[in-house]
Amino acid sequence: MIKLYGFGESRSFRCLWALEETGLPYEYITTKLRTEAGDPASAQHSDYRRLNVQGKVPTLLNEGLVLTESIAILYYIARCAPESGLLPNASMDVYARLDELSSFVLTELEQPLWSKGKHTFALPDEYRIPQMMETAKYEFQKATATLDRILPESEFAVADSFTLVDILLAQTFNWAIRFNFAVPARFLALRNRHYRRPAAQRALNLAG
Numbered sequence: 001m002i003k004l005y006g007f008g009e010s011r012s013f014r015c016l017w018a019l020e021e022t023g024l025p026y027e028y029i030t031t032k033l034r035t036e037a038g039d040p041a042s043a044q045h046s047d048y049r050r051l052n053v054q055g056k057v058p059t060l061l062n063e064g065l066v067l068t069e070s071i072a073i074l075y076y077i078a079r080c081a082p083e084s085g086l087l088p089n090a091s092m093d094v095y096a097r098l099d100e101l102s103s104f105v106l107t108e109l110e111q112p113l114w115s116k117g118k119h120t121f122a123l124p125d126e127y128r129i130p131q132m133m134e135t136a137k138y139e140f141q142k143a144t145a146t147l148d149r150i151l152p153e154s155e156f157a158v159a160d161s162f163t164l165v166d167i168l169l170a171q172t173f174n175w176a177i178r179f180n181f182a183v184p185a186r187f188l189a190l191r192n193r194h195y196r197r198p199a200a201q202r203a204l205n206l207a208g
């Protein structure tokens, strides 16, 4: 059975939500961030770091397979449950668009959010640059303005149905809200629309 190690509404939430969308059987293991390595539930514990060298979440295990990148885990879950439509049965062009948007989320949209996280709590004190916050706000504003131009004004990002890129977009805007970034009304609505899905609500309950 699939095991997913995760923490709260961090990037692991993408994967937890996807599992809930599919109905696949799985076990969710809360893995605490920023706790002492001696805590057996800590992402810094030596047992966990044997699975995930960086001591980060998420990690997915399934029958000897170990995956430690949220996007790879999302695609894997989607491929384990083709009937979920998280990866739609669609044309090459639709797939290419889905890949492009996934890449945009990871390389453009979430980077300023992660910059804020790194320079607020994740990096050692001596490597934090307070001025980074203004840069992060500027970069996020640029990324959302771009997305506003490239994302169609439809219910779903691609293929007229809910896919993994909708999870990625909604979870990333949720992250932006939690980190007090200025999220345009259109993307607040996107986040709210997709978070109303029963699978998202179940995942929120599990994530705690």
Ligand SMILES: N[C@@H](CCC(=O)N[C@@H](CS)C(=O)NCC(=O)O)C(=O)O
Binding pocket: 010, 011, 012, 033, 034, 055, 056, 057, 058, 068, 069, 070, 071, 122
């Ligand atoms: N590229 C990885 C990044 C994973 C990552 O950085 N996870 C964060 C939580 S969102 C983490 O575990 N950070 C460790 C910490 O903050 O101590 C992915 O997308 O899965």
